[in-house]
Amino acid sequence: MAAPALALLARPAAAQTPPAPAPAPAPAPSPLQAATAAVSDGQPVSRQALIDYAREVSKAPYQPPRADIPRALTQLTLEQYRQIQFKPDKRLWAGENRGFALDLLAPGNIFTTPVAIRTVESGIIRDQRFSADLFDYGSVPPLPADAALPFTGFQAFAPLNRPEQMNEVMAFQGASFFRAIARGQTFGLQARGLMLNVAEPQGEEFPSFRAFWIERPGAGSTNLVIHALLDSDSVTGLYRFALRPGDITVCDTEVTLFPRVDLGHVGLAPLTANFLFAPNDRTNVDDVRGAVHDINGLQMWNGNGEWIWRPMHNPDTLQISAFVDQNPRGFGLLQRDRRFEAFNDLDARFERRPSVWIEPLGDWGQGQVQLMEIPVNDEMNRNILAYWRPRQPLAKGGEHAFAYRMHWCWSPPERPALPHVVATRTGRAPAGGRRRRFMVDFTAEEFADPTRGAGLKPNLTNQRGRISNVDGRFVPELRLYRVGFELDPEAANQVELRLVLERDGQAQSETWLYRWTP
Incomplete structure (x- = not known):
């Protein structure tokens, strides 16, 4: 018999579950995010990927590097900071017979700019992460085991003087500063990645190396390849350094710059050194030593084939000299006096400090070798600057490539066949x-x-x-x-x-x- 109509109306309806909304599609990564991912941990290394990364960084607003460095580290004296040493048993590639090994550098004293250190192992990028256990601290109170701090640079070691001993041959730390030596030398003169607006009214801008990709060399290698990202308010750059230590330590350098603004005063292949006094400049000097300087002159081999020697001076006021040229054949800051008795300093050993000769590769066009001599009253400040300044500004949004060979040496491989x-x-x-x-x-x-x-x-x-x-x-x-x-x-x-x-x-x-x- 059919159910009463009233009973049918009273029966509850079956529950209906609304369909779940479809998940929103994940936003596509930005070009900068994609470029960053391509040069990060676990990715295969690619020169083109690094170039693409630098290009995308240059398109984004500049972000100054920041790190939360404990006050106790920033207040260390230089002598105290130097007690913080990377442990020998933690040294990267030590005992692998690769011809090179690396020490990573902790923050402290004035060295607070964070840098990302990445190695490239079997073609794959590997991030190097900070651990307090990597360091010996000497008399400095050790960091907590869980300290999460950045590195501030690195030192490269190679058997420079004796086959059985690893010597520091190159180091990067602080802004875009780096240094190297040849066999038998002590450190002195430094180089920079780039100089901007030196002695200009708006003030000098100091680009910094922000990240390094260091390729692990093969067995018994004599060549170390380092890639570096440089960044500042005005420009981003991608650098490739190929280091070959020896009687002359050679560093082939390739630079690609991506300006955020038009760059009018650019210093390429910049060198910086100290000159306090020498026999040509001993005014008001009361010192038992005969001379105090990293270098004593600027040598140039211009595009017309003329060899030029310009002795240094510690002036009373800033001195700027410009040597106009086209396609220079070479220039450098040299230590020509190699006699101990010229200096008579058993600690500094100025006679063993390197000369550096810059050999441009390719067409550098018109410009000038620019020299700056800054007054100083001590030997700690580097008061001599020398670099190549292109005549034409580097245009905003463009890509500007340069290459040069650095010779860290006793005397340059190219020298005048003349008195x-x-x-x-x-x-x-x-x-x-x-x-x-x-x-x-x-x-x-x-x-x-x-x-x-x-x-x-x-x-x-x-x-x-x-x-x-x-x-x-x-x-x-x-x-x-x-x-x-x-x-x-x-x-x-x-x-x-x-x-x-x-x-x-x-x-x-x-x-x-x-x-x-x-």
Whole structure:
């Protein structure tokens, strides 16, 4: 019998579950996120991926590097900070017979800029993570075991002086500073990745290396490859360094810059060193040592084939010199005096400090080697700057590639096949007042026989002031040709001097340039 209609109406309806909404699609990664992921832990290394990463970083607003460094570390003196050493048994690649090993550097003292350290092992990127257990602390209170801090750089070691001993050959730490040495040397002069707006009214900008990708070398390798990301308000850059230590430590450098703004004052292949005093500049010096300097001159081999030597000076006011050129063949800051008795310093050993010669690779176009001499009263401050400044600004949004070879050396592999300057000395002239007496020594093997130098004469010119008592003579037993002269600057506070040895109007030596200031 059919159910009553009322009963049918009273029966509850079956519950109906609404369908679940479809999950929202995950947002696609931004170009910067994708580029970052491609150069991070676990990914295969690729030069193109690194370039793409730097390009995307340059498109984003600059983010200054920040790290929460304990106050106890930032207040360490330099001597205390140097007690924090990477443990020898933790050294990367130690005992693997790879020709190189790495120590990672902890934060402390002024070294607080965080950097990401990544190694490349079997073609795969591996992040290196901070652990307090990696370090010995000496007398410094050790960090808590769970301290989560950044690294601030690294040191590369190789068997530089003896096959059985690993020596530090290169180090990166602080902004874009790095240094290297050749066999038998001690550290001195430093290089930078880039200089921006040096001595400009808006103030200098200091780019920093933010991340490194260091390729683990093969067995018995003599070559270490380092990739680095540089970043600042105005520019991002991707660098590749190929290091080959030895009697001359060579570092091939490839740079690709991505400016965020038009870059008008750019310093490529920049070098920085200390010059306190030397025989050409001992005004108000009361020191038992004969000289104090990392380097004593700037050498240039310009695009026209002229060799130039410019001795250094510790001036009373900032001095800027520009040497205009096109496609320079080389330039560098050199330590030409290698005699211990020239310095007489058993601790600093200035005579063992490296010279650095920059060999441009490819067409660098028009520009100038720029030299800055900054007044200092101590040997801790690096007051000499030298770099290549392109004539044309580097345009915003463009990609600008440069390459050069750095020679950390005793003397450059390229040198003039001509008499060259080995000493510049100045002192008060007999007449007194502002008059100065100069002696400039050129050396060459041929000077042992003065008959071979027949007809050689000094050609000395000056921009201001008055020159007198010019005298050139051979010193065969010392293989020297010495030029003496006196300068009366008269009313000038700056005098440019130029000296070259000539025969029949043709240059027979490198060119000596000098700027006199009070």
